[in-house]
Amino acid sequence: MTEEIIIAGFGGQGVLSMGKIMAYSGMMQDMEVSWMPSYGPEMRGGTANVNVILSDERISSPILRSFDTAIILNQQSMDKFEHAVKPGGMLIYDGNGITRHPQRQDISIYRIDAAEEASKMKMQKMFNMFVMGGFMKVKPILETENVIKGLKKSLPDRYHHLIPMNEQAIKRGMEIIVKV
Amino acid sequence: MEKELRLMKGNEAIAEAAIRAGADGYFGYPITPQSEILEYLMEANPQETTGMVVLQAESEVAAINMVYGGAACGKKVMTSSSSPGISLKQEGITYIAGAELPCLIVNVVRGGPGLGTIQPAQSDYFQATKGGGHGDYHLLVLAPSSVQEMADFVELAFDLAFKYRNPSMILSDGAIGQMMEKVWLKPQKKRSEELLPWATTGKPATRERNIITSLDLDPERQEKFNQKLIAKYREMEEKEVRFEEFMTEDAEYLFVAYGTSARICQKALQLARNEGIKAGLLRPITLYPFPKKRLAELADRVRGMLSVEMSAGQMVEDVMLSVNGKTRVSHYGRMGGMIPTPEEVLENMKLFIKG
Numbered sequence: 001m002t003e004e005i006i007i008a009g010f011g012g013q014g015v016l017s018m019g020k021i022m023a024y025s026g027m028m029q030d031m032e033v034s035w036m037p038s039y040g041p042e043m044r045g046g047t048a049n050v051n052v053i054l055s056d057e058r059i060s061s062p063i064l065r066s067f068d069t070a071i072i073l074n075q076q077s078m079d080k081f082e083h084a085v086k087p088g089g090m091l092i093y094d095g096n097g098i099t100r101h102p103q104r105q106d107i108s109i110y111r112i113d114a115a116e117e118a119s120k121m122k123m124q125k126m127f128n129m130f131v132m133g134g135f136m137k138v139k140p141i142l143e144t145e146n147v148i149k150g151l152k153k154s155l156p157d158r159y160h161h162l163i164p165m166n167e168q169a170i171k172r173g174m175e176i177i178v179k180v
Numbered sequence: 181m182e183k184e185l186r187l188m189k190g191n192e193a194i195a196e197a198a199i200r201a202g203a204d205g206y207f208g209y210p211i212t213p214q215s216e217i218l219e220y221l222m223e224a225n226p227q228e229t230t231g232m233v234v235l236q237a238e239s240e241v242a243a244i245n246m247v248y249g250g251a252a253c254g255k256k257v258m259t260s261s262s263s264p265g266i267s268l269k270q271e272g273i274t275y276i277a278g279a280e281l282p283c284l285i286v287n288v289v290r291g292g293p294g295l296g297t298i299q300p301a302q303s304d305y306f307q308a309t310k311g312g313g314h315g316d317y318h319l320l321v322l323a324p325s326s327v328q329e330m331a332d333f334v335e336l337a338f339d340l341a342f343k344y345r346n347p348s349m350i351l352s353d354g355a356i357g358q359m360m361e362k363v364w365l366k367p368q369k370k371r372s373e374e375l376l377p378w379a380t381t382g383k384p385a386t387r388e389r390n391i392i393t394s395l396d397l398d399p400e401r402q403e404k405f406n407q408k409l410i411a412k413y414r415e416m417e418e419k420e421v422r423f424e425e426f427m428t429e430d431a432e433y434l435f436v437a438y439g440t441s442a443r444i445c446q447k448a449l450q451l452a453r454n455e456g457i458k459a460g461l462l463r464p465i466t467l468y469p470f471p472k473k474r475l476a477e478l479a480d481r482v483r484g485m486l487s488v489e490m491s492a493g494q495m496v497e498d499v500m501l502s503v504n505g506k507t508r509v510s511h512y513g514r515m516g517g518m519i520p521t522p523e524e525v526l527e528n529m530k531l532f533i534k535g
Contacts, residue, residue, distance in 0.1 A: 020187075020360070027187055027362055035187075035360035039213060039298070060446035062359050065521035153187070 001056050003141060004064055008049035008081050009073025009094075014128030017154065018071075019050035021132065024150030025142045026054040034062040047076055054141065069139060071131060075099055092135055092177070102180075109180040110138050117176055118169070126162075126169035133173020144170065181368040190330040190356040191216035193363050194260065194286055197331035199226045201338055202369035203284075204255035205233040207246035209265060212298040213354035214288035217260045230371055240265040244272030244285075251281035252392040254379025256338055256372065260286035262354070263304050264295055266312075273347060274313025278394025280409075282341035284334065285319070286350045288357040291517040299517025300354030300440060305494035308351045309468040316406055318413050319349040320420065321467040323438040327361035329465075335366070340420060344412055345378070351467060353490065355440040355519060413469075422465035423474060427453070431460025433533060434478060436499050437488040438464050440519065445488050447522035452529060459529060467495070472502040479503035486532045488525055489513045508535075 005022070009015045016037050026033040036051040051067075053059050066086045072078050072093040078100065085091050087106045095101075096115035114130035123130075136142055147170065151163055181200060188196065195217045198206060208218045218236060226232035237243035243259045250257035261269060266287045276283055287308065291301035308321045320340050322333045330352060337348035375381045383389045396402045424442075426449060428434065435445040442463040452459040462478065464471050479485070484507055487496035493511035500509045512528040514520045 023360060024187055027185075033187065033360075033362060036355065037358060039354070039358050059361075059443075060450065061444045061448075061522050062361075063355065063440070063444060063519050063521065064447075065523050 001054075001141070002059075003054045003069065003139070004067045005052045005054070005069045005071065006049060006064075006067045006081055006084065007052065007071040007073075008077035009047070011046050011048045013048075013073050015048045015073065016050050018128040018132055019052045020154045021147060021150045022052050022054065022142065024153045025147045028146035028149045029143065031055060032057060032059050034059045036062040047074070049077065049081075069135070071135060073131070078102065090139065092131070092138065094131065110134065110177050111180050112173060112177040114173060114176070117172060121172070123165060123169055126166055129166045129169035130173035130176070133170035134177035136170065137174040137177050181365075183367050184365045186363055186365060187360050188327060188363050189216055189358060189360050190324070190327045190352060191288065191358070192220045193327045193331040193365075194334055194350070195220035195224070196365055197334035198258060198284075199224060199230060199232055200366055200368050201335040202230065202256065202371040203232050203258060203334075203338070204371055205235070205246075205250045205257040207235050207237050207243040207250070207257070207259050208261065209237050209240045209243050211262045211265045213290055213300070213357050214260055214262045214286070216357070217286065217288075230368065232371065240268035241272065244269040244276075247283050247285075248272055248276050248279070248281065251276060251283040252279070252380050254374075254376035254381060256282075256342075258284035258286065258338075260288065262288045262290045263292050263301075264290075266304065266307070270307075270313040273319070274311070274315050274317060275394045276347050277313070277317035277319070277409075278315060279392050280345040281347070281392065282338070282345050283347050284337045284341060284350065285347060286352065289351065289353040291515065297517040298354065300356075300519060301490045301515065301517055302353055302439060302441060303491040303494065303515065304351065305467065305489065305491060308349055309470070309498070317409060318416075318468050319347050320344065320416060320469075321349045321351050322422075323351050323465060323467050324356060325439050325442045325463060327356065327359065327363045330356060331363050331365060335369075344416060346412065346416075351439070353440050354517075417469040417472075420466060421469045421471050421473070423471040424463045424465060426461040426463070428460035428462060428478060430458055431478075431481075432458040432483050433460070433529060434482045434485045435459060435461040435488055435525075435529070436464070436475070436485050436495070437461065438467060438495065441488045441490060444520060444522050444525055448525035448529065451522055451526045457529070457533070464495075470498045470502065472498070475499060475502035476504065476506070479506035482507055484508040484510070484532060486529055487511045488520065488528075490519065491515060
């Protein structure tokens with residue numbers, strides 16, 4: 001099993017940290033993992049993306065052009081990465097701010113209105129964990145308990161009291177994701 | 181600290197591995213994409229645990245001269261920077277090589293020339309392997325292609341530096357510096373308290389004073405010294421060549437690539453094999469000394485070699501010298517911080533095969 005993922009959105013949406021938690025969770029499941037962020041000028045312009053690979057085998061290239069799963073959190077990223085999903089692959093997106101919805105017929109498309117739900121529940125800071133829950137629902141390769149362990153590893157101690165809220169966000173994300 | 185599995189950036193892995201290898205000192209100046217090395221060391225504050233000194237110098241030039249001083253005392257010292265900063269250090273590096281001192285220099289390469297870009301590149305190959313500063317000298321150059329190797333090569337680079345009394349370099353790039361992977365960290369080693377016989381540690385009555393210098397105004401003596409250095413480099417070429425091969429047994433076409441490019445070529449290789457193209461990969465781990473002999477052997481068996489680098493074509497010259505006309509050699513590369521994708525590399529291998 002090798003799962004090649006891109007997560008793309010605005011800086012501040014928790015794109016890089018969601019990727020980091022995925023990588024930690026994969027590590028908890030004894031997978032090989034890689035996490036390759038954009039750190040260049042595009043990041044300084046407000047958009048961020050990260051390539052995450054989870055695999056049972058030694059990972060070759062950490063840098064990819066096509067992906068099994070794309071998690072897309074803004075319109076710029078939709079324009080850039082809809083076509084980077086492999087045929088038969090999966091695209092997950094948040095509808096918030098999307099003006100041109102994905103068009104492809106040869107991939108499965110899921111929508112999760114995580115921004116709206118997070119704001120309704122006054123849990124805006126856990127936005128990325130709603131999305132994470134959606135991903136875990138439709139691509140069940142990471143176990144919730146390992147994701148919690150991953151959260152503990154990637155969050156500094158002073159934020160550990162927020163882990164139950166993150167767990168709640170993951171659970172809610174699993175409920176609100178829908179196939180388009 | 182015990183052996184431990186962690187998820188780390190390549191830069192952080194270098195920093196942690198330096199502490200665990202029992203390094204005595206780090207002297208650096210921040211520059212993207214390697215600032216995490218200094219940041220990590222500052223936060224870890226190993227002065228409190230192992231006694232390792234970590235210092236942000238006032239400039240790159242100051243940092244390399246602090247390394248020169250520490251190395252002259254026989255201490256395990258290092259610095260790190262990225263391309264423009266490594267250029268600034270060149271005077272110090274040639275002095276260190278000329279004074280036959282061990283140290284570690286890490287270059288997390290970004291695109292150039294000049295200030296260039298902060299994105300990954302491999303355009304400092306010539307500078308790293310052919311001297312960099314003035315005079316006839318070589319660094320021992322290791323090229324990691326994973327976060328694990330970023331950690332492992334720190335201790336290896338120090339060991340080789342002390343074995344040959346020669347500066348070692350880890351030549352990495354922004355991609356490996358910034359990416360996170362799993363890494364097994366070795367247990368903490370104690371810092372050495374041994375007083376090395378050649379080092380300036382205070383003159384006891386039992387021996388003459390040790391002089392550390394790269395200056396000798398007598399040309400006959402200087403030439404003898406140059407010959408001594410060359411003998412040392414020949415010994416490294418004999419004993420220290422390291423490389424890794426992928427599917428070379430039946431390969432008709434060979435990728436030659438190091439660092440990040442080697443990872444991309446591994447994927448391109450799988451894609452090629454899926455299409456029935458018998459491709460293989462030779463990944464030099466030591467860039468100096470270069471795996472000349474092995475490439476010359478493979479040149480008798482393959483129909484061509486494609487050097488893939490994030491540069492205008494630098495290592496390709498060493499590949500050509502190694503095979504000495506026995507097989508076709510070409511180069512494919514991206515520059516300016518662009519990273520080739522596996523699909524793109526495969527397409528260019530196909531063009532190369534067509535001729």
